[in-house]
Amino acid sequence: MSAIPKAVLYYYPLSVWSSATLLALEEKGYGDNDVDLKIVDLCKSYRSLRLNDSQGEIAKGENYGPPFLRLNAKARVPTLVVPLQKTLGEDVESRYKAITETKAIIGFLDKSRSPLSRTNTTSDAPAPSLMPASIAFLATSKTIVEEILHSEQNDPNNLTYVNARDDTSLRVLSESLLPYFKGRQEALAGYLADPESRVTDKVKNFWRTKKEAIDALMAVYEKGDKSESELSDDDKAKRKEFFTTAKSVWEEHLAKVLLKLNSEIIGPYALGEQYSIADPHLAAWLTRIVMLAGGSAEDNGSTVISKLESHIGNGLAIPKIRAVAVAGEEAVSKSKLAEYWDAMKERNSWQKVYSNGLH
Ligand SMILES: N[C@@H](CCC(=O)N[C@@H](CS)C(=O)NCC(=O)O)C(=O)O
Structure with a gap:
């Protein structure tokens, strides 16, 4: 019997939106063999500064090369190439489609692994649904993911540059x-x-x-x-x-964005108690912004938020609203963003994706 074709995730380990996708893979419980991971070398000389070559297969064509442009005309990672189901039978030539936006990729990964789907998986891990649990939560998720995190003005790469x-x-x-x-x-x-x-x-x-x-x-x-x-x-x-x-x-701009995010998120996760599709986007975006402000993986939420406030300057003060009692200590008030950071850091997905430090 011919092997069932697998989905291929083209990514770059230091890229913000690739990392959002990797977080989602972990949170959904995909096994190591469920999706083929291929590094697209956004820039060889840059990669050699920060990464060692042993991480996965390296697609030498780079993102601007004609082979990759045929998958994603915008030359960006992440790109998920998935086999089309109707052609999965034996002796049928496989056809593929490329999903080229992080939001669509995470949505696809969420739908494609459920407690009922047992196809093409090597993992016994639970498959929690990341879909927002109500229409109101879906609206908040859209505001956070589409209006804020993926708006051109808040592009984390541009903020980096x-x-x-x-x-x-x-x-x-x-x-x-x-x-x-x-x-x-x-x-x-x-x-x-x-x-x-x-x-x-x-x-x-x-x-x-x-x-x-x-x-x-x-x-x-x-x-x-x-x-x-x-x-x-x-x-x-x-x-x-x-x-x-x-x-x-x-x-001016980012200061307002952080205040808005701080008021939109429900806490401890973006949409409250349940980890949802909004979280891989927010965790990856916030991690990059914190890194740019001089934060490190060891810092707790209150520390990274105060680093962000002083890096941005201009009198930015993100409101603290929660008094959280830590065992045996006095209640500390934190902003929702600080609480969010602490909740993200606890998760295996975040620890795995950022095991070599923030990026
Ligand atoms: N709208 C895209 C943005 C993806 C994106 O900006 N990817 C960056 C890395 S995080 C990239 O591939 N940059 C290479 C380039 O634009 O040349 C998405 O949501 O997936």
Whole structure:
């Protein structure tokens, strides 16, 4: 009998939205052999800084290469490729579909493993439903996941790229991101210059647009080790514009977003006592933001929230509303976000996905 084709998750271990998907796989109790995990090398030189090569199979084509673009025209991870069920019989050529948005992937993973479904699973772990338990909860989940976490303005990668508001932090940021951006820039330049490449104009334009965005950031990072007085007028203007954007993103926009999240979530999880589809999104997003604010995996909720408040500055104070009595100690009041962090940290899924530190 021919083997039943498996779903393949294309991911990158340091990517926020890949991590959300990995959290969901764990929470749903999928076994190690249920889904094939393949790393898409967003950037080789960046990966070699932080990861060792033994983690899974590495797809050398990178996310901008034509083979991956055929799966996901936006060149992003995570991407889940699933066999279509009607073709699962013997001697039938398998057909696949690619699911290219984190929200859809997590929804799919939630539906595809239930206490009743016994197909293609190697795990005995429980299969809890992550669907919100009421229409009201579903609405809150949508607000958190779609309106807040996945809105373009709150893109955790963009927040990463502009996480510097003075010369000292720009120097640190540039040093850490330059290898990553250089690798991506070189990959795109290579694809664009390849005389053998038989891609459409649409793909070429996509590569060009991506490269222009990277070039603009690189122009700032490449001068990141210079003091203001060493810069040309043109470079001074670019740095100034970068700081203006960074200030508006971090101090005005993100401050409001955190206050909104803190009021939307119910606690201890996003939708109350039950872990739901909103949680892998929120846990992965918040973990990245906490990392950007200098938090670490050892910090408790109150510590990471105060680190976030001081990193953002501008008088941000996230309201504390709960007095929680810890065994033998006085009740401490925490914000809902702090309580959320503590609840996430307790979970096996979070401990597994962030076992090498926050990212
Ligand atoms: N809307 C997408 C966003 C995915 C996304 O931003 N992925 C990032 C990594 S976290 C990526 O693949 N970046 C590579 C690129 O855009 O070049 C989703 O929800 O899945």
